[in-house]
Amino acid sequence: MREKITEETKGPPSPSRTITVSRGTLITVVVALLLLFASVLWGLGGGPLDGGPAPLFTLGLFDGGELSLEDLSGQVVVINFWASWCAPCREEAPTLERAWRAYKERGVAFVGVDYMDAEPWARAFIEEFDITYPNGPDLDSKIAHAYRIRGVPETFIVDREGNIAHLQIGPLDETTLVEVLESLLGGGQLPTAGPIHAIHEIAPSRAPLTGSLAEGPPPDIEVSSTYYDFGSVHPSEEVIQEFTVRNLGQGDLAVTSFYTTCGCTTADLSAGIIPPGGQATLTIYFDPDFHEVVGEVERGVIVESNDPDEPVVEIWLHGIVLEP
Secondary structure (H helix, E strand, O other), rough: OOOOOOOOOOOOOOOOOOOOHHHHHHHHHHHHHHHHHHHHHHHOOOOOOOOOOOOOOOOEOOOOEEEEEEHOOOOOOEEEEEEEOOHHHHHHHHHHHHHHHHHHHHHHEEEEEEOOOOOHHHHHHHHHHHOOOOOOOHHHHHHHHHOOOOOOEEEEEEOOOOEEEEEOOOOOOHHHHHHHHHHHHOOOOOOOOOEEEEEOOOOOOOOOOHHHHHOOOOOOOEEEEEEEEEOOOOOOOEEEEEEEEEOOOOOOOEEEEEEEEOOOOOEOOOOEEEEOOOOEEEEEEEEEOOOOEEEEEEEEEEEEEEOOOEEEEEEEEEEEEEOO
C-alpha cells in the first residue's frame, strides 16, 4: 500500500507521520543499490592479485620484439609495474637490476611493465638506471587491469608452476626479494661453472656439494691481491679493478657464495668453478656516486668456496671520494 497524497497531506510531513512504500518500489531500490555496489567492486577488482595463476600476457618491448609470459614457463618470474614519474620506482630500480644480474643464470626472469607513461621518459628512466632486463609499455593498461594493480610500483613474483607466490605493494627491498627468490628456487643450487655476478648482501644459499666437489682432492684458492687503493676519485668516476683468482690445488674450486659489502659495489667472476691449475678473472665495480658519500671509503667483495683451508676470502677497495 502507498499513502495517497491529498490536498490535506501536501507539504512537509509531521514528525509523527509514517510514509509507506510499496514492495515493488522497495525491491527496485534494493536491486539498484546492489547493482551499483557490484559495479564498484568490479571496477576496483578487489585489489591486486595475491595468489592463483598469473594472468598470461604478451608485452611489446621497447627494444623491439615481444615477450610472452607463457614463454617463461618453468622459470621464476618477477613482474614489476613501474613508471618514470613514480618516485618509489626510482628507489627500487637499482635493487631490481642488481638482482636480475645475480639471478638470471639461476632460472629467474625479470619483466618490467611500464604503466601510463610517455615512451621518451620511460626510455630515459631505463637508460639512467642501466636496466638490462626486458621492459615494455602496457598499452591500454591491459596487463595492469589483468593484475588489478592499484598504483606503482607493484611487483608480482610468479613461481615455476605459474602461480603468484608473492605480491609487493610499494618499493621492493633487497632483503625481501632475495628471501622470496631463494625460497622459490628450492633452498639453493649447486655452484655453476659459468660466470657469476655479485651484489650487496646477496649470499645465495647453496645445496650441499656432491661428487668430486665434496669428496675429491681439495682445491687451493689464491687471489692476486686482496687489497687495492684507488687513490682519489670524483663522484662521477667509476672505479673498475680486476683481480685473478687461481686454483693451486688438486680438485675443482667451487665458489659457493659471492657478494659485496655495499650497494655501491658489484662484481663479476668469469667462472664459478675453476679446475686445478686454472684461473678466473674477478672484476669489481665501485660507484662513488651511489650513496653520495664523500671522504675515505672501503668496500669489499666476499668469495666463499670449498677450499677447506681458506673457505672465505675478502677483497677490499680503499680510497677517497672527493667533493663534487
